[in-house]
């Protein structure tokens with residue numbers, strides 16, 4: 001019978017009904033002896049998974065609970081098949097993205113700061129970087145306190161599982177969406193990333209939802225920030241290294257753009273990092289994929305993949321096929 005190792009942090013009752021017909025092997029958090037398993041479900045916290053790996057023997061298949069699996073291939077080597085939990089984060093990460101966009105356009109971080117000070121003030125009475133960031137220089141009356149998402153021009157960089165969910169959730173806002181992925185797919189109106197620089201100047205909101213790879217490292221750097229319009233909102237729900245951190249700091253300090261980011265480079269962001277004190281930025285500590293529904297959903301995805309593996313069917317979420 002196939003032996004499936006799962007982390008102690010996950011209650012066995014969550015797995016029992018999903019993984020029938022296999023032997024479930026609990027991997028203790030402080031493992032100090034060899035364990036033989038065929039299939040490994042690593043702890044979603046990378047440092048815990050890394051502590052367990054040196055004791056594991058016989059692993060042929062890794063079923064990750066996360067969509068981002070960048071640390072796994074170099075650790076387990078090329079002779080192990082790795083599958084991710086594609087889809088398990090779709091809803092939570094897409095909801096974070098829409099919430100972050102709305103929070104920035106409705107200036108919730110600003111109004112939250114003012115609330116803490118116990119002051120009844122509005123945006124135009126506050127520090128100039130808030131008043132100036134929308135890029136709208138028209139003399140509007142009454143003064144403008146918030147902005148609308150409806151009708152905004154959104155450039156969605158990454159049109160995979162989560163990107164498509166973001167598109168679905170943005171649809172009721174009637175945004176003008178431009179889709180972008182690694183390769184163009186004209187039949188779905190998806191542009192190639194080679195068109196990034198030419199499409200950036202038109203975008204009011206740029207959403208990043210791509211994997212961390214050699215190709216996406218520094219995808220948004222000084223050149224791309226310079227191409228963005230005044231007041232553009234950069235939303236990074238992908239991975240920190242996709243954006244050049246120092247270029248981001250410079251762009252924010254210049255007062256030209258704003259950003260909402262769930263991921264940083266480095267992570268965790270050090271306490272004294274310049275990014276914390278930049279104007280017009282909202283930072284959350286890489287929590288976009290988190291929700292109570294996540295673990296059951298990720299385990300269902302892993303169990304379905306394991307069923308295909310046992311039945312000799314094609315796996316659907318392979319990020320590395322064993323050689």
Ligand SMILES: NC(=O)c1ccc[n+]([C@@H]2O[C@H](COP(=O)([O-])OP(=O)(O)OC[C@H]3O[C@@H](n4cnc5c(N)ncnc54)[C@H](OP(=O)(O)O)[C@@H]3O)[C@@H](O)[C@H]2O)c1
Pocket residue numbers: 067068069086087089093157158159160161162163180181182183184193209210211212213215216237238239262263286287288289290
């Ligand atoms: N903030 C969080 O908590 C959180 C949670 C979950 C996931 N994430 C991040 O989100 C990423 C995407 O997840 P997903 O499930 O949507 O992945 P996915 O289904 O594999 O989709 C990835 C998308 O990125 C595109 N892409 C890949 N390389 C690219 C490049 N060099 N330039 C432009 N586009 C590129 C792909 O293009 P093609 O369609 O042409 O292949 C695809 O459209 C994950 O890898 C992870 O890093 C973050």
